[in-house]
Amino acid sequence: MVIYHRELKQSLHTYVRKKSKTCSNISFDIEMVTDFKSLLPLIDISPLVAKCDDSDMAEDTGVVEVVQKLDKAFRDVGFFYVIGHGISEALINKVKEMTHQFFQLPYEEKLKIKITPAGGYRGYQRIGVNFTSGIQDMHEAIDCYRELKQGKFGDIGKVLEGQNQWLRNPQEYKDVMEEYIKLCTDLSRYILRGISLALGGLPYEFGGKMLRDPFWVMRIIGYPGVNQGDVIGCGAHTDYGLLTLINQDDDKTALQVKNVDGDWIPAIPIPGSFICNIGDMLTILTNGVYESTLHKVINNSPKFRVCVAFFYETNFDAEVEPLDIFKEKYPRKLVTSQIAKRVVYGQNLINKVQATFANLVENS
Ligand SMILES: N=C(N)NCCCC[C@H](N)C(=O)O
Ligand SMILES: O=C(O)CCC(=O)C(=O)O
Numbered sequence: 001m002v003i004y005h006r007e008l009k010q011s012l013h014t015y016v017r018k019k020s021k022t023c024s025n026i027s028f029d030i031e032m033v034t035d036f037k038s039l040l041p042l043i044d045i046s047p048l049v050a051k052c053d054d055s056d057m058a059e060d061t062g063v064v065e066v067v068q069k070l071d072k073a074f075r076d077v078g079f080f081y082v083i084g085h086g087i088s089e090a091l092i093n094k095v096k097e098m099t100h101q102f103f104q105l106p107y108e109e110k111l112k113i114k115i116t117p118a119g120g121y122r123g124y125q126r127i128g129v130n131f132t133s134g135i136q137d138m139h140e141a142i143d144c145y146r147e148l149k150q151g152k153f154g155d156i157g158k159v160l161e162g163q164n165q166w167l168r169n170p171q172e173y174k175d176v177m178e179e180y181i182k183l184c185t186d187l188s189r190y191i192l193r194g195i196s197l198a199l200g201g202l203p204y205e206f207g208g209k210m211l212r213d214p215f216w217v218m219r220i221i222g223y224p225g226v227n228q229g230d231v232i233g234c235g236a237h238t239d240y241g242l243l244t245l246i247n248q249d250d251d252k253t254a255l256q257v258k259n260v261d262g263d264w265i266p267a268i269p270i271p272g273s274f275i276c277n278i279g280d281m282l283t284i285l286t287n288g289v290y291e292s293t294l295h296k297v298i299n300n301s302p303k304f305r306v307c308v309a310f311f312y313e314t315n316f317d318a319e320v321e322p323l324d325i326f327k328e329k330y331p332r333k334l335v336t337s338q339i340a341k342r343v344v345y346g347q348n349l350i351n352k353v354q355a356t357f358a359n360l361v362e363n364s
């Protein structure tokens with residue numbers, strides 16, 4: 001069952017607009033916006049961003065409040081809206097505008113940066129190339145990965161070696177996206193510090209050897225509009241890494257998140273926000289305390305929808321397993337989880353990529 005309340009959406013938007021007009025320091029009370037059953041929680045993380053590099057951040061009352069909200073959001077839903085993140089709404093919007101422009105180019109033009117296995121699975125894929133659980137996804141996309149130094153990770157790394165591909169159309173697309181990636185990387189690191197505190201650790205529990213040199217993935221996605229019925233834009237899945245930051249179009253609701261009761265909650269867009277969610281590697285590191293949540297995309301609007309998803313990951317060669325501190329604090333949590341208890345991040349990623357693009361043949 002999909003819970004979708006027009007009134008709820010209306011009131012959420014009015015609430016956000018009113019708040020942003022009346023307060024310069026926007027602050028939300030999560031409970032006023034959501035009950036965790038029909039809408040995702042919303043957290044203003046500005047105190048965390050402000051104090052992030054202070055050694056005494058854990059004593060700040062603003063930080064403590066954010067941390068409590070993060071803990072509740074991640075235990076109950078695994079998803080939340082991030083506001084007060086410090087990335088300008090102008091940049092967030094520019095990224096989406098340029099992405100719309102890219103997808104409007106003629107097909108032949110987009111094919112100039114076509115994804116191939118030999119090119120490290122980087123670049124443009126037409127609608128229907130991507131599969132989730134064996135079913136075709138109705139989206140086109142550009143896939144990008146952090147640069148992998150040739151030979152650094154042996155045979156595992158080789159699969160993803162290649163250059164990210166960009167058309168000079170729109171002109172400054174590459175530069176804007178690279179700036180955006182940098183800011184998203186920083187923001188993810190800040191949120192991770194909050195998560196570390198939320199789990200009862202020090203801010204830097206995730207600074208150890210698995211996370212010193214974090215990998216990242218970015219998917220620039222376009223979902224065609226439809227005139228009737230539900231078309232699966234992306235089938236139900238959990239994300240593979242640590243944290244995901246989703247930047248989606250403001251004017252259509254398409255992403256749906258499964259809640260604890262098994263209902264699909266619509267992730268109604270909130271302008272200027274990111275949606276942040278947990279990936280499988282965080283589930284393993286936290287010994288299963290924070291579980292990655294199933295989500296899917298159905299764009300049933302007649303308009304083309306874009307989403308830019310940034311995935312913040314561990315080191316490429318990290319052997320990911322529960323951190324000792326969380327094993328001690330939360331024993332036996334992972335025993336009940338569906339997720340493996342130990343994986344090599346890069347190998348796990350490659351298995352996913354190869355399954356997703358099983359039908360992609362060289363030179364097609
Ligand atoms: N890097 C991430 N998380 N990408 C998410 C894509 C999810 C769908 C993919 N076809 C799959 O089957 O997993
Ligand atoms: O389009 C969206 O809103 C989310 C896409 C997504 O879940 C993914 O690429 O992993």
Ligand SMILES: [Fe+2]
Nearest residue numbers: 237238239295
């Ligand atoms: Fe996802």
